[in-house]
Amino acid sequence: MQEVRIGFIGCGGNANGHMQRLSDLEGVRIVGTCDVQQERAESAAERYGAQPYTNHNLMLERDDLDGIYLSLPVFAHGQPELDVIARGLPFLVEKPVAVNMEIARQVEEAVNAAGIITCVGYQLRYLGSTQLARQVLDEKTVNIVIGKYWSGSGRGDPNSWQRQMSRSGGQILEQATHTIDMMRYLVGEVEEVYAISANRVLKEIDCPDNNCVTMQFTNGTVGSLTTSWSYDSGDWSHANVLDILYENQLIHWGVGGLDVREDGEVVSKTAPGPSIDEVFVDAVRRGDGSKILSPYSDAVKSLAISLAAIQSSETGAPVSISSIG
């Protein structure tokens, strides 16, 4: 099996999860770890037998790289991706792809011009329960979808980049982008949103801690997403859940599985699915990105919905997704 050699730009909490999963895969080697915090680059390098860097351009000079992971704070996207693209390397970048549309469109244009394989970290698309939900909904008319992301992630250090609006975009952009992406993946494209937001509890941060978004889908479905960042940090059972009413039936989708109501009976279903890391590495090895479910240009559409919701909550007016840029 051809070995796939990976470099990391960003070695924080999320990157470490990817590194761990990659190290469990056959035929994968992490050869470079880069972080502007030297100790993070070094500690990852030590764990995986890689070379540490504090400047990604130095790492990109290596001639043994097959693919790159970018796991950066949301505000740091843009130039690192452009440098990876200039080097012609496939990359997996974490969601959300940018803090604004200007950066996302610039990277998207460079990706398209270079024709490289890209994968964005919307890993919930690969779950068996997600694929089962798509089968159930195939050719069905969806009436309404209700999404929820209630977490305690707004609690904690108020100075971290995640809890600063200008650096992360707040919960709707940084975290509930997963739920928005699942609504798109299972129900269809969104045409317009209207949102209201409030800061009810977490007065120490400048992000709304509760958001309510009404969505008009292109196919006629109506939807809503509610998010909270001020819930109990220990309970994740209300994070990333969807209720989808189709025709006269209902499914409840969640990270843990799928409940399908079929003729009055609720049936719980799960199925195995590959990890996003397996899919990306396989795509790099084969030089074929067709099994990647969220390439860069698709992920930009999820970003636009978050940005539209934020704009709507700030202006008080509905915002069409096409006006976002």
Ligand SMILES: NC(=O)c1ccc[n+]([C@@H]2O[C@H](COP(=O)([O-])OP(=O)(O)OC[C@H]3O[C@@H](n4cnc5c(N)ncnc54)[C@H](O)[C@@H]3O)[C@@H](O)[C@H]2O)c1
């Ligand atoms: N897919 C998922 O389920 C999931 C889960 C958690 C986080 N994430 C995403 O992963 C990304 C990273 O989140 P995190 O929790 O690991 O954050 P983090 O702050 O722990 O890690 C980010 C790291 O990037 C480093 N960094 C910043 N600028 C850099 C640069 N120019 N070059 C190299 N390193 C740089 C920081 O020093 C930090 O170590 C975010 O986009 C987040 O939304 C995704």
